[in-house]
Amino acid sequence: MELHGGNIYKVKREFGKEVLDYSSNINPLGVPKKFKEILIENLDMLERYPDVEYRDLKEAIAKYNGCEIENIIVGNGATEVLFLYMKKIEAEKILIVGPTFAEYERAAKSAGKIVEYFPYEKDFSLDFEKLKKASSNFQVVVICNPNNPTGKFQYKEKILDFALFLEKSGKNLFIDEAFIEFLENWKEKSVRNLNLKNIFILRALTKYFALPGVRLGYGISFNKELLNEMERVREPWSVNAVAELAGRVILEDIDYIKATDSWIKEEKVWLYNELKKIDKIVPEKTETNFILIKLLTMSSKEFRERMLKENILVRDASNFRFLDTTYIRVAVKDREKNLKLLKAIEKVVK
Amino acid sequence: MELHGGNIYKVKREFGKEVLDYSSNINPLGVPKKFKEILIENLDMLERYPDVEYRDLKEAIAKYNGCEIENIIVGNGATEVLFLYMKKIEAEKILIVGPTFAEYERAAKSAGKIVEYFPYEKDFSLDFEKLKKASSNFQVVVICNPNNPTGKFQYKEKILDFALFLEKSGKNLFIDEAFIEFLENWKEKSVRNLNLKNIFILRALTKYFALPGVRLGYGISFNKELLNEMERVREPWSVNAVAELAGRVILEDIDYIKATDSWIKEEKVWLYNELKKIDKIVPEKTETNFILIKLLTMSSKEFRERMLKENILVRDASNFRFLDTTYIRVAVKDREKNLKLLKAIEKVVK
Numbered sequence: 001m002e003l004h005g006g007n008i009y010k011v012k013r014e015f016g017k018e019v020l021d022y023s024s025n026i027n028p029l030g031v032p033k034k035f036k037e038i039l040i041e042n043l044d045m046l047e048r049y050p051d052v053e054y055r056d057l058k059e060a061i062a063k064y065n066g067c068e069i070e071n072i073i074v075g076n077g078a079t080e081v082l083f084l085y086m087k088k089i090e091a092e093k094i095l096i097v098g099p100t101f102a103e104y105e106r107a108a109k110s111a112g113k114i115v116e117y118f119p120y121e122k123d124f125s126l127d128f129e130k131l132k133k134a135s136s137n138f139q140v141v142v143i144c145n146p147n148n149p150t151g152k153f154q155y156k157e158k159i160l161d162f163a164l165f166l167e168k169s170g171k172n173l174f175i176d177e178a179f180i181e182f183l184e185n186w187k188e189k190s191v192r193n194l195n196l197k198n199i200f201i202l203r204a205l206t207k208y209f210a211l212p213g214v215r216l217g218y219g220i221s222f223n224k225e226l227l228n229e230m231e232r233v234r235e236p237w238s239v240n241a242v243a244e245l246a247g248r249v250i251l252e253d254i255d256y257i258k259a260t261d262s263w264i265k266e267e268k269v270w271l272y273n274e275l276k277k278i279d280k281i282v283p284e285k286t287e288t289n290f291i292l293i294k295l296l297t298m299s300s301k302e303f304r305e306r307m308l309k310e311n312i313l314v315r316d317a318s319n320f321r322f323l324d325t326t327y328i329r330v331a332v333k334d335r336e337k338n339l340k341l342l343k344a345i346e347k348v349v350k
Numbered sequence: 351m352e353l354h355g356g357n358i359y360k361v362k363r364e365f366g367k368e369v370l371d372y373s374s375n376i377n378p379l380g381v382p383k384k385f386k387e388i389l390i391e392n393l394d395m396l397e398r399y400p401d402v403e404y405r406d407l408k409e410a411i412a413k414y415n416g417c418e419i420e421n422i423i424v425g426n427g428a429t430e431v432l433f434l435y436m437k438k439i440e441a442e443k444i445l446i447v448g449p450t451f452a453e454y455e456r457a458a459k460s461a462g463k464i465v466e467y468f469p470y471e472k473d474f475s476l477d478f479e480k481l482k483k484a485s486s487n488f489q490v491v492v493i494c495n496p497n498n499p500t501g502k503f504q505y506k507e508k509i510l511d512f513a514l515f516l517e518k519s520g521k522n523l524f525i526d527e528a529f530i531e532f533l534e535n536w537k538e539k540s541v542r543n544l545n546l547k548n549i550f551i552l553r554a555l556t557k558y559f560a561l562p563g564v565r566l567g568y569g570i571s572f573n574k575e576l577l578n579e580m581e582r583v584r585e586p587w588s589v590n591a592v593a594e595l596a597g598r599v600i601l602e603d604i605d606y607i608k609a610t611d612s613w614i615k616e617e618k619v620w621l622y623n624e625l626k627k628i629d630k631i632v633p634e635k636t637e638t639n640f641i642l643i644k645l646l647t648m649s650s651k652e653f654r655e656r657m658l659k660e661n662i663l664v665r666d667a668s669n670f671r672f673l674d675t676t677y678i679r680v681a682v683k684d685r686e687k688n689l690k691l692l693k694a695i696e697k698v699v700k
Binding site: 008009010013021023027028030031036039040043044045046047048049050052054055076077079080083103110210211212213214215234236237238240241242243276293 | 358359363374376377380381386389392393396397398399400402403405414420426427428431433453460473560561562563564565582585586587588590591592593595600
């Protein structure tokens with residue numbers, strides 16, 4: 001599982017002490033308080049199977065996204081939904097726009113698909129005209145939006161135009177919006193309501209609601225045949241009862257959402273500006289809650305190791321395809337922790 | 351998902367009120383108290399990913415079973431482990447001994463295997479000599495032990511003899527021990543330590559520890575190549591953090607285990623004897639925490655519907671292959687609830 005960044009347990013085992021985890025991109029406000037309270041009151045639900053149809057959960061998700069219950073599929077983390085999609089989408093060849101999250105490739109290959117990559121430009125922008133040409137031989141194009149690890153966002157109009165282009169030749173677009181809720185007015189920016197049969201949207205509660213331990217992801221699609229096929233092969237009860245409860249509670253937690261929105265709006269700009277002031281590193285401007293950083297004087301491996309000595313774990317981004325050993329990625333956390341991060345980086349690059 | 355019995359949610363939606371669920375076979379002592387306390391103290395762990403290697407969890411399971419960490423694979427419920435096994439075991443044809451749990455067939459077929467069934471005898475005993483002959487064309491034989499829904503148990507010596515027979519021709523044996531902990535001295539009766547490469551053992555925390563909502567299952571195997579192959583294709587973090595914590599806590603909860611053992615030892619015999627006294631039904635003697643009942647004067651559908659009017663949900667067992675519309679299954683619960691069950695059955699069959 002070396003593809004992933006956030007193996008804090010392995011680091012702890014090797015390093016022997018607790019470290020500040022800047023390698024995984026979780027909302028620093030932590031587990032929503034209201035959810036904790038409701039969970040504690042309802043622990044006896046664990047002695048029952050979850051609803052195998054996940055009716056109430058799907059209703060809550062549909063309401064949150066302004067769509068219908070039959071457009072929703074839920075999964076054990078976004079991972080399960082991704083794997084089911086790759087298993088059931090009719091396609092031989094998948095084109096992934098990168099650098100990006102490694103799991104798309106793993107899911108596609110485990111479903112026997114052929115995978116190729118299309119690169120972002122040098123400044124990590126996306127040239128849709130080039131992508132249109134490059135996509136001619138593929139049945140599915142995968143875009144992570146906003147993109148992990150670059151933090152760049154493609155606007156809805158461009159995605160719509162591209163989806164309509166793909167539709168003409170019966171091709172599909174898979175959009176991972178796992179980080180979209182960190183954008184201001186995300187509901188206007190999401191492609192959730194485009195109502196196109198060839199778009200599939202992946203979401204998770206992992207990042208924005210700080211619940212990666214709970215494992216809840218979902219997909220939105222207007223292709224009912226595809227969703228039925230995915231449901232047909234999924235394992236029963238794959239979403240646990242805690243995740244089911246979380247989905248029914250947190251999406252309506254206005255206080256948590258407001259607090260998160262006000263934190264991220266300020267902190268992502270502040271941290272980026274502070275990072276820019278540090279010599280020998282170049283941060284990428286971000287639209288979301290993590291920042292890709294280019295190191296000018298040190299390898300990502302060395303940087304990571306020296307940061308660990310300062311008790312901070314960063315993501316060595318060199319194993320993202322198209323990136324090299326000059327890239328690392330950090331999360332945006334709260335001000336107190338971000339100050340620690342900045343201090344440690346300054347010390348390490350000096 | 352009509353293959354399964356326990357869809358209490360659908361019943362609630364259609365029936366409009368709470369019912370006593372005798373259709374799913376869960377320990378009536380409920381969620382272990384110590385686990386609840388530790389979970390409440392540790393809710394912030396939900397904001398971290400689980401350990402993708404599940405090191406501590408596997409250690410706890412290995413210790414509980416007297417084997418090594420490398421013999422253990424964990425999954426999102428027993429279901430995930432079952433599906434991974436069927437995906438990765440080298441086999442074209444699978445022979446399932448039935449009537450039994452329907453999910454083996456579903457998992458095997460979803461992995462492209464051909465499935466056939468071998469029947470228990472009329473009294474639900476298993477004729478191993480016949481089974482040996484019948485298995486010649488198959489690469490895997492599946493036995494649920496103790497068997498759901500019949501409650502019968504095959505002793506270790508017979509399983510060992512059969513496994514050695516299969517080994518000679520390179521065949522495999524899949525043993526589902528999801529209910530084995532309800533047997534007295536189960537550690538002596540399990541095949542967990544036979545150390546044969548061709549046996550795979552499936553387990554769950556669902557039934558004995560009353561945690562179906564948590565989703566934690568595991569497999570035990572001495573075939574490291576197979577376990578590696580299964581690990582290679584599994585989805586990362588498929589076991590959630592609550593399940594991970596549960597596995598590390600409950601297997602050492604001696605008080606809960608003692609209380610459960612003393613309840614089941616007495617109650618399964620008592621309930622069976624009481625059911626025997628009722629005219630027009632014939633209960634099957636059970637080794638575990640559920641009882642198959644033959645109805646002499648009524649169809650399973652009618653019986654189930656009439657029991658629902660008494661606020662009790664039983665499992666219509668007619669959709670188990672080899673059973674017919676004269677069979678239902680009930681769980682063994684605590685004395686108070688079992689008395690309600692008996693009263694309702696008496697009323698319904700009169």
